[in-house]
Structure formats: C-alpha cells, structure tokens
Amino acid sequence: MSDAQRRPGRLRAALRMGLKGIVWLTLALAAAALLALTLAVQQSPRWPEPTAVSAADVARARDFLHRNDPRRPAFGPFRTLIASEREANLMLDQLVRRVAPGGSAQLMLAGGSARLQASLPVPHSPVAAWLNIAATLHETPGLPAIADLRVGRLPVPAWLAERLLPALAARLNATPEGALALDMVRRVRLTPARVEVVYEWGDDGLQRLLGTLLPPAEQARLTAYAQALSGAMQAHVSAGGSTGLPLANLLPPLFTLASQRSVGGDAVAENRAALLTLALQAIGRRMSDLVPAIQAAPQPPHLTMTLAGREDFAQHFLISAALALEGGGPLADAIGVYKETVDLRQGSGFSFNDIAADRAGARLGLLARRDPQALQQRLARGARESDFMPDVADLPEFLGRKEFLATYGGLDAPPYRRMLADIDRRLDALPLLR
Template sequence: MRKLLLVFSIGLLFIIPLALITALALALEDHPRIDRQVILTPEHIGRAKQIVDAHRYWVHPGMLVAARVTPADADLAVNYLARRLGKGSAQVTFADRNAIIRLSLPTSATPFFGRYLNLEASLVETDSLPQLRSMQIGKLPLPDMLTDILVLQLVHWLRRSPEYRAGLDAVKRVKVSRNQLSIVYRWADDFSHEMRASIIDERERERLLRYQTLLAANSKQNKAVSLAEVLSPLMRVAANHLPNGDALAENRAVILVVTFHVLGVSPEGILPAMAATWPRPAPQEITVDGRGDLAKHFMVSAAIAAYADTALSDAIGLYKEIEDSRHGSGFSFNDIAADRAGTKFGEKAVASSTSARELQRRFLSGLEDADLMPAWSDLPEFMSEVEFKQRFGGIDAPAYRRMMEKIEQRVAALPVLQYSNSPDVAVQLE
C-alpha cells in the first residue's frame, strides 16, 4: 500500500507540471489573432460627448435609465481600452442577445512559449448582467463552469475598488442586439463622488496638495501671468523630489494642478471631501504669448496626454476646433498648434523616468512661453466651416495635411522637448 501511495505521489509530481506546461503551450501563441490600430476621430468624440451630456443634464439620483451605444462605437471603445491598458487589440461583434469578444494581449517573451494571449468568448444576454460562455484562450477551451468561477473571482476583486464597485452596483442590465448596445443603470446619489475620490490615491493627493499650496503661495490677485511663469517654480520643486521620488507622478501632479488653475476650476471636482480645505490660488489670467485661449488649449491637452494618451488628446483637440468652426469662434490652426505642443509636453512628462527628469531639468535654467509654444501668428484662425473647407478642403485634404506637417515641425523643434546631456540635478529650495 505504501509503495502504491509512493508511486501515486511521484506520478503527481510529474503530471501536474506536465499539465501546466501543456496548458501554457496551448494558451500562449506566437502571433496575435487581433491586431488593430485605434483610430479616434472628432466624430467619435462628438458622439461620446452627446451620450455624456444627455445623461449629465437630466439624470437624477435614483432614476433608472438606459445609455444606448452603437456597435461600432462599443467596438472602438473596447479596442481603445485594450490598447490603452494592455497594449493589445480587441474586437466585439454583435448579434441578437449575444456578442463575440476577441482579445489579443502581448505577454512577457519566453524562450519556450508564445508571446501573445489570444482570448475569444461569447457574451450572452440574461435578465441582468451578461454571462461569458464558450471561452477559449489560444487553443485551450475552458468549460463554462470554470469560466463562471473565474468571473466570480474577477468580480470579487473588482469590488474591492470603490470606483468599480459603484459601477457594478449601478448597472442593472445590458441588452445586446445587432444595432444597439443598451446599458440600463440606476444612478446613485454618492456614485460620482465615490468614483472620483477613488481615482486619486493617498500619495497622489499629497502631491496635488503640495503643488496646490505652492501655487496658492505664488499667485497674486488679478494679475495676468504667463504659463511658463506658473509652471517653472512647480517643476523645480518636482525636480527637488528626486532621486527618491517618482518623476512621472510628480509631473502628472504639476500638470493637473496647473490645468485646474488655468481653467479657473477647483480640485474639489475630483476630491470633493479633501480639496475643500486646500489653499486656493488667487484668480489669475494665465496666458501664452498674451493669449488665455492658447494656455487653456496647451494645458488641457497636456493633462489628457499625461493621464490618458496622445490619440485621445489629438482627437479631442481637433473636435473642439471643428465645433468652433460651426458654432463658436471658428477653426484656428494656432489652437491646434497649442494642442499639439501641450500633448507633446504631457507625453514627454510621463514617457519614462529619463524623459520625466529631462523635462524637469529644462525648467532649471528658466523657460519662457516661446520655449513651450511654437510660432503661431502666421497660422490661419477664426475660420468658419465654409471658409475652412474652401481653403483646406477638410481634415483629410492635402492642404490640411501640409499645414499640420508645418505645425508638427515647429512643435518638434521646441526647446522644452529637446534632450540635453546634462546630469541629473536637484534644486535646493530657498
């Protein structure tokens, strides 16, 4: 009997690792099954804004409402999230009462297994939330019972976060058809406050408070001031928190605080409880080359790039200009130049530790608006939609592309975006 148990135990020692190796070999593949670019257009941003606005202005706590999304927009959103969060690609195809999800994510390269995790599953409509069925990872099919267990564990993990818990509690049903995805939810009174507060962790709150306090101390009542003058002391303090600090996180905090100040809004919007007691800077008009609109374009694009990604920032900036050409001040290439300069600034601020430190070093010797914003006075502005199309033919026409190439060249040459060979240094605060 003892010999039989010994043989069985030795067998398990070989069978379990062999089963795991086989599962990995089946699950991981050499090539992605889905490989798609994320292409965001002003039309996509416009439709997203319409959905948000429609619910923001008339939905009240306790109401049961439905958000309706086209299959194309839902597919784009899923692909965007896959690219943004996992550097992968995704695709969703819709039918009546079910959808097929395909996802490809890169994994750490190994000498023995494939480099991509390819997942395919059916999302089946129920009377509440959809259920995953027929899941397959690479060449490895998963029984529905195992899929249910994995989903339950995932939901349990997500519910630890206030923002995900609030979202899961709010959503009551998801209806799927060939032509529409309907998300039925009930808006809770504390839903938005809980989500916004959970986005910012304690360390990030400390950083934001640090730069908010410094900004308040530096501001002067009713004084117009250049953006470079506002950014410089905060970036010098960010550099002083090296080498032990997180350069990317410091830069993000500076950008967010300055963006709030430029827009004239309070951090209470994302920290409703804590930021109410923070010091407030005096109201100021922040300008770039004497223009407040350029400062707003620059900082909003920088914040989007620092906290999201470049594609989203570019699409939102272009959407704003197209809307202005229809209803506002008109299409302005100088606003586009400010958008692109801000996007590149935000991108460099968080691209890597080296890039983040280099950006901080650029502020040590002092910068002016001309170091942040390219030459713009010769760029066409205040064009109506009709004039814009007459002169440039639309956003896909050669004349428009030539103008954008000129702007990109000017932005690329900005001193703040250049790299130097100077060593890392820290600022000694007075």
C-alpha cells in the first residue's frame, strides 16, 4: 500500500487520538474544578459567630466618630483614620452583615501584618454551604497585599492570590462606595494595636461622600417618600386632625407606595427609604437636609409623630427600625441600651418602656429586610398600634442610678434580664411582629 493510500488512515487515527486527548483533558479539568470546589466549600462555618455589640461598643463607636471626623481642621489634604482592633472588627462585622447576612469575620493585628478569618454563606445554595476564608495581609507602601490565602481546605498559591486583587479592586470600583474608597485611600498601616488608614480629603470630600451614600437613584427614591409623607401629613391637617399624628396613620400610605415601587424593583431598598423618611421626621429633621433637591418640593407641616400617645416612643421605634434594617437587630438593641445608660447617668433616668419601643422597632426593621413585600402588603392594608407596639404602661421608667442598681443590679444581672424577657414575651404576642 502506498503512502498516499495510508495517509487518510493515519490522519483519522491522529484525529481520534487528538479527540480522545481533548476529552480526557476536559474530564481532568472538570475533575480538578470539582475537587477544588469540594475542598473550598464546607458545610458549616468555621469561625466564630458575628461580634456581639454592647452598649459600651456604641459608646466606643461614638468616640471613634468624634476622633476621626474628617471635617475637623487639619494641615493639608491628608487625614489619618485610626481604629483599634476592636473598632476595626466592629466595622468589619457591620460590613459583613450588609454584604453577606449571617456571615462573620475577624481581624487580628500584628506588626506590619494582619490575619483575616471569615465565614461567608454561599448565596442561593440549596444546601448549607460556607466559604471559610483565612488570609494573611502584609503592609505595603499602599494597600495591604495578600501573603497567603486558604479557602476551606484549599490553599491558594500566593501568585494566584495576588492576581485576584486586581479583580477584587475592579469589583469594588464598580460600586460607588468602593470607587470612593479606592480613590481616597493612600495607605494602610498595620500595628499590633491599631489600623491607620491614610486618605485624601479634599474640599469636595463631604459632597463626594454624600453623593456616594446617596447616588441619584437613591435621592429620587427618598424624594418620592418625602413627598408621600408630606401629602399624608397635609391631608391630616386638612381633615382637622390634631397636632399629634399617630404613626399608625402614616405607615399605610408610605408602605402602599413601597409596595407599588417594589414591583420589578428592590423591596428592601423601598422599605429602607420609607423607614428613614419616617425616622427623620420623628426626630425633627427633614429629608432635605440630606437631599438638596427636596428643598424645592412641598415640605411637610410641623406635626408631632406619636406612638402610644408619646413622641419619644415614635422616635425610639423608628430609629431602631431603620438601624435594624441596615445593621441588624443587635446593633439597634445596643444603641437603645446605650441611650438609656446615658440617661441613667445624666438625663431623665432608665426607662424600660423606651427599651420596649426600641426592641419593637428593631423587630419591624428586621422583618422589613427578611420578608419585605409581605410587610409592605400587611401595612398597606392598615395597622393598629397594638399590632406592632405592646402595652408598656406598667413598665418602670425614669429610674435613677441608685434605684436602677438596687432593683435590677445592672445590665448583666438576672433581674434586668428577666425584664428583657418579659418585654420579648410581649413582643412575641404582637400580630405583626411574630
């Protein structure tokens, strides 16, 4: 047989071998990907539960904000934000709550480096699935670099970890917050006791920050709720209503609007805007303070928003609701306790009925995130105060420091815990907050 006659046969054999090679390579790559996925994804979180926020932490956060206020006078455009390890972990915890609800993260500082541990739930997984991440960060003249990275039982080579950073930066740059941070931050210093973030704060820093926190779409959303609130309050005045306007009368029109705007949209964002609008009104602030475009719109009349006939209950309830939706119930509870401990030392005294209003609002805020459209539909149909606020007329209030300590022993004592358990039982019985 001549070479010309043998050539087609050799070609077919080569093609079969090449095809087999492609098939085996594909199978090998698929097996490698499956193995990597099996090693990376685990059935349970490895790291501790999210950081518990206490009233002392709230005081610490207030001091942190005062120390690091970028509006304070400084020489030159550069500022340095300084956070202790505890403060850094509180901020990290709130970030994780926003981007990966249920997850946790911890930062452990050392000289020139830090160890980051995080457990993040895999979104939309039909079974329990977690990414347990451990990374070592090293200080550089700019942003920290990843020295080593492990996801579950899968070690990630340093060269691959470094290549992931540009991709992460690109994703951050795609968000307004990330783009602002990447543009402003110049260096991160890591010491055993604290994190120092050097950033540039120009003359337009505050305007840029507000523009990031409230992009045009969010400003338009808040404007819609400010106008709805103004209309509802004006209707109350036109109907001859009193200067005290019950919160239960304002929830239906605002959450009717939220339900309408949520069709094909973001129901949680609509609930956030509704609660923020109500909370600002309750404490005597106007949405126009945050959104200048609203200044040209009709302003709501000067009315007092009440809950159970009291202005302070409406304030406690709505601020806690907005905080819980944004940062989780424990944060709202801790801020409520902090406020009462401040009153205990220098104000009107400790009031358990204020705590009840705080915890009721926190439950509503969590429901606004957990089941946003169901809450919208329920409130749009109308709600009585007794649906979301328990009877607290019998709870002690205006307790002085000596009386509070003598009767309840402090924030960790059993008598105080029993009072909180009683408040929670009352909240459990409310139709809207079950």
